[in-house]
Amino acid sequence: MIEWNEDQIALREGLDAWHEALSADHVENDEDGTFSWEKWKLVKESGILSLPFDERWGGLGQDLLTMMYVLEGLGEGCRDGGLCFSVTTSICSLGIPLEKFGSAALKDKYLPRITSGDAIGAHAISEPSGGSAALQMKTRADRDGDEFVLHGSKTFVSNGPIADLFMVYARTHPDGGPLGVTAFLVERDTPGFEIGNPIKKMGLRTSPLSELFFDECRIPATQVVGRVGGGFLVLDHVMKREILFSFIVNVGEMQHRLDRCIDYATKRTQFGKPISTYQSIANKIVDMKIRLETSRKWLYDTAERLLRGQNVTTDMAVAKLLTSEANLASSLAAVQIFGGNGYMAEYGLEKDVRNAVAGTIYSGTNEIQYNRIASMLGL
Incomplete structure (x- = not known):
């Protein structure tokens, strides 16, 4: 338990x-499926976008655990899940890898815009024919x-319609495997x-998504983030933080x-007594508590292991699996506990279900996480 x-x-x-x-x-x-620019102004004013970055670029220099x-x-207090997702996407997809792998010139030019929120970030990994097979990109x-x-x-690019800066992963060597991918800003x-x-x-x-198209798109070599052929290292760094943050x-x-x-x-009564006194309802709430605490522990424990430089491949996959499935189960349980009210849009609970389904897909589908864990077990 962290104090x-x-x-x-x-x-x-x-x-x-x-x-x-x-x-x-x-x-x-x-x-309406609309991104609110007024809310983004509030996000900028709150300072949350600057937390994990060094002070020289307008950041607050906070560590990984503090940021989490x-x-x-933010997740507990803000009911706009799409807005929260756009916040973590901008931080993780572009700011985090730029600070870690970018040249001094790139950092000086772009990081102040990311930390202030004046520029929104996105990353372009998935492709129409590739899905989770990121390293087979065309x-x-x-x-x-x-x-x-x-x-x-590229497809499934969160923040795509609103982003100013994109981390684009492309193949720079036809037969290079992991060493054939490069990250470009x-x-x-x-x-x-x-x-x-x-x-x-x-x-x-409320977090917009789009496709991206590149046709004779010329990028100066100075816009490479990391080294040519080193895109997999950049992507691996990004995905770990994306899982922990989102x-x-x-x-x-x-x-x-x-x-x-x-x-x-x-407070809700049925047949003369609160529904919490019925074991079927109480058990759902207890399960929600257990899933919550298990997810919280796995995420923070994994972050601590990452900071110690340990191999967290399995931990990250387990944490992602547990939390995404717990969030979905929790949202469905809430609908059942609220009954007919839970099914009504005005209560916001059916929205939570739809949002939670996304967590089982993005950051590597849960099926991919199972495969990763199995591989680490030697299966």
Whole structure:
């Protein structure tokens, strides 16, 4: 059990003043599938985007565990799950790898824009024919002197319609396997780069998603993040933080949902007594508590092991599996506990179900996580 210090608690509690405004009209915005620029202004003002980055680029220099602790609070207090997802995407997809692997010139040019929220980040990995087989990508980047020329397309790009900066992964060697992929930082208005229209989706609707297209898109070699052929190292670093950051937000959401269900079950009466006195309801709530605490422990324990430099391949897969499935089970249980009310859109619980389904798919589908764990077991 981590004992949070006063500074960490103050950072998390400092977001409390923003939660109501960030949650405003979350049901209506989800129904419309709209990204709120007004809410993004509030996100910028809150300072949460700057937390994990060094002070020289306008950041607050907070460590991994502190960042997760604050994001857990965001998940607990903000009911706009899509907005939370756009926040973690911008931080993880572009800011985190840029600070770790980018050249000094790239950091100086772009990191202040990411930490302030003036630029929104996205990353482009998946392709229409590839899905979770990221290393089999067909998008290629051909060297031409001091430039690379990108050809191909990407799909399922969260923040795509609104992003200013993109971390694009492309093949730079046809037979290089993991060593044949390179990460490029691409600006939105680069000639030959086209952003598709927003794609309608089941959940997380306030976090827009699109395809990307590259046709003779010329990128200066100075825009390579890391080294040529080192894109897999960049991607591995990104995916670990993406799992820890996005799913600790889910832990906060599960905490809010648990508290809400306890309050409802103790006040709602059927046949003359609170429904919480019925074992079928009480057991659902107990299961919600167990899944919540198990997910929370796995995520923080995995983060601590990562900080110690240990191999967390299995831990990361288990944490992702547990949390995504716990979040989905928790959201379904909440609908059942609220009964007919839970099925109504105005209560926001059916939205939670749709959002939770996404967690079993993004950051590597749960089927891929099972395969990864099996491989680590020598199966």
